[in-house]
Amino acid sequence: MAGSDPTTQAPDTVKILIAGGFGVGKTTMVGSVSEIAPLRTEEPLTIAGLEVDDLKGIEEKRSTTVALDFGRITISADLVLYLFGTPGQQRFWFMWNDLAVGALGAVVLIDVRRPESSFAAIDFFERRGIPFVVAVNGFDGSHPYPTEEIRESLTLPPHVPVLLCDARERESCRDVLIALIDRLIDDADEMGRHPSPAH
Ligand SMILES: Nc1nc2c(ncn2[C@@H]2O[C@H](COP(=O)(O)OP(=O)(O)OP(=O)(O)O)[C@@H](O)[C@H]2O)c(=O)[nH]1
Ligand SMILES: [Mg+2]
Numbered sequence: 001m002a003g004s005d006p007t008t009q010a011p012d013t014v015k016i017l018i019a020g021g022f023g024v025g026k027t028t029m030v031g032s033v034s035e036i037a038p039l040r041t042e043e044p045l046t047i048a049g050l051e052v053d054d055l056k057g058i059e060e061k062r063s064t065t066v067a068l069d070f071g072r073i074t075i076s077a078d079l080v081l082y083l084f085g086t087p088g089q090q091r092f093w094f095m096w097n098d099l100a101v102g103a104l105g106a107v108v109l110i111d112v113r114r115p116e117s118s119f120a121a122i123d124f125f126e127r128r129g130i131p132f133v134v135a136v137n138g139f140d141g142s143h144p145y146p147t148e149e150i151r152e153s154l155t156l157p158p159h160v161p162v163l164l165c166d167a168r169e170r171e172s173c174r175d176v177l178i179a180l181i182d183r184l185i186d187d188a189d190e191m192g193r194h195p196s197p198a199h
Contacts, residue, residue: 021117025167034071
């Protein structure tokens, strides 16, 4: 019967958000991990924005995401992730609600030199009950703080994975996404064992 052979079935597609504060490496991550040429909506940073755009540590940054990044990665024969990078600048946060529609999970990227820039993203996903992992992007290629210290300083509960990553490295970003998928599977298993009471 057509469609009964599992090897010919279309893969499941899952929408994932790549979020975090201004300049933490969201566009970089979507670009390095995507198997298609990523769609970007970058606009140049201008002199006029210097007062509001904190470029400390990312002085080389020349442009910013004004709407979204879009990419795709095949994790396995039956799982494809569609990645949506969010804009980081506060004046574009109003778009997060639309971008979050249908998202099953999120990666919150952190720059430990400016962790506070990602607090709003953590808060956003916690409030909506969207599962997320925290990925610490080591800008100078090193990670000065162990993950447990970062977890404590962000007051993250134990079930939120904290990972160290390099947003420029494909394998590193892939590992972060796989950790997120593992979390989604664990959450689904947990729901199966302890379904929430009907309202
Ligand atoms: N050295 C280093 N530079 C990085 C890394 N990740 C990103 N960058 C650089 O840091 C700057 C910011 O990266 P983006 O990917 O644009 O950050 P973003 O989070 O998409 O920024 P917005 O969309 O403006 O919020 C760029 O100049 C990147 O080339 C990293 O791991 N190491
Ligand atoms: Mg960006």
